[in-house]
Every structure is written in C-alpha cells, then in structure tokens.
Amino acid sequence: MYHSFIFDLDGTIIDSELIGLQALQATLKEKGIEKSLAELRFSIGIPGMRTLEVLNIADISTTLETWLEKQKPLMKNVPLFEGIIDVIAQLPNVGLVTSQTAKEMNCGFYLLNIHHHFQTIVCASDTDKHKPNPEPLELALQLLDCEAKDAIYIGDSIYDLECAKSAGVDFGLALWGSKTVSGFEKADYIFETAYDILKLTNKKRKE
Incomplete structure (x- = not known):
C-alpha cells in the first residue's frame, strides 16, 4: 500500500481542460492569432506563462491576465x-x-x-x-x-x-x-x- x-x-x-483551451483560443483570437483547440492541447499540464512563451507571445503578463479573466466565470462552477x-x-x-x-x-x-x-x-x-x-x-x-x-x-x-x-x-x-x-x-x-x-x-x- x-x-x-x-x-x-x-x-x-x-x-477544466476545455474551459482553459477555449479561453486561450479566444484570447489569442483577439490578438489576431488563429489556433485550433487541437493545436493548443500542448498547453494542458504546464503553467500558462510557459504556454505563452511557446506561442511566442510578446506581452505575456497582459495576455495571461486576459486568459485568466476569460476563464474566471466558468471556473467558478x-x-x-x-x-x-x-x-x-x-x-x-x-x-x-x-x-x-x-x-x-x-x-x-x-x-x-x-x-x-x-x-x-x-x-x-x-x-x-x-x-x-x-x-x-x-x-x-x-x-x-x-x-x-x-x-x-x-x-x-x-x-x-x-x-x-x-x-x-x-x-x-x-x-x-x-x-x-x-x-x-x-x-x-x-x-x-x-x-x-x-x-x-x-x-x-x-x-
């Protein structure tokens, strides 16, 4: 034992994985970056900051905040x-x-x-x-x-x-x-x- x-x-x-992926997808779309949910699945299991580094996002802190704000209403339930x-x-x-x-x-x-x-x-x-x-x-x-x-x-x-x-x-x-x-x-x-x-x-x- x-x-x-x-x-x-x-x-x-x-x-929560679909919630996170959809929020990330919407966040990137606002920045003019189109990604399918399948393309973003690599992010599951690693910190958000690391995900944005892999995606070569310039303003990581602002983007991370936006991503989190989009998740908030859904993560409560x-x-x-x-x-x-x-x-x-x-x-x-x-x-x-x-x-x-x-x-x-x-x-x-x-x-x-x-x-x-x-x-x-x-x-x-x-x-x-x-x-x-x-x-x-x-x-x-x-x-x-x-x-x-x-x-x-x-x-x-x-x-x-x-x-x-x-x-x-x-x-x-x-x-x-x-x-x-x-x-x-x-x-x-x-x-x-x-x-x-x-x-x-x-x-x-x-x-």
Missing part, C-alpha cells in the same frame, strides 16, 4: 469528475500538485470548497521549476514526509507522467481525463474510473 496519493488537478479532479472526491476522501495522506498558479487556484479550485481533502497543495507559484520537472512533486513528498518509493502520482498528461518518473514516483493514468493510453506506456497503472484507485489500498505495491 502506498503511504501517499498525490493528484494532478486539471483533467484529473476537475473537468467547473465540474468535478465522477466519484473523484468520494475516492480521495477514503485515501491516506493526499496531496495535490498542479501547474495552476496561486491566482488561478483562487479563481476556481478554492471556490469549490474541496481543499480540505488535501494534506498538502503545491501549485506553480510554490516552485521555481514546473512539470515535467520533478521539483513540484518532490516538494509535495517533502511536505507529506513521504519517500518517493512510497507514493503514487495520478494525472492525465504526459507532463504528469514525466514529472513522476523524474521524481522516482509511480504513476497512475487518469483515463477519464486523458481519454487515451497512447504515449503512456510507462504508466504503472491505468485507472478507467476514479474508483479503480481504491484497489491500491488493499493490494501490495508493484515491485
């Missing part, structure tokens, strides 16, 4: 994936590692009133480096007083997988968010539903 269960947020706990909070409530030592900034978290996550389910929360504002770099996950392990071998990170993106592997942590794919197993061959577990995670609480850790 694992000592700690650490989760990604977007696409794993909250069904962002849906939770079925069963995820019920599952989290049954797990020991639960952590959250997300690429959202503290400001983004205040506009959505904390309004959902589910933060009390997590023993520690690490966002993009807490570390200098971000996923897929292992630094955020390593900070969560430190705060949870847990060794890498005794933790599992559950997420839906390649960045989550790479972050976990770089930190020496097992990885569980949230298939309800990723919707594909392609590219996740190194995942230690494939969870089709949130309730599949509970199977790890009464089985020995894979060696």
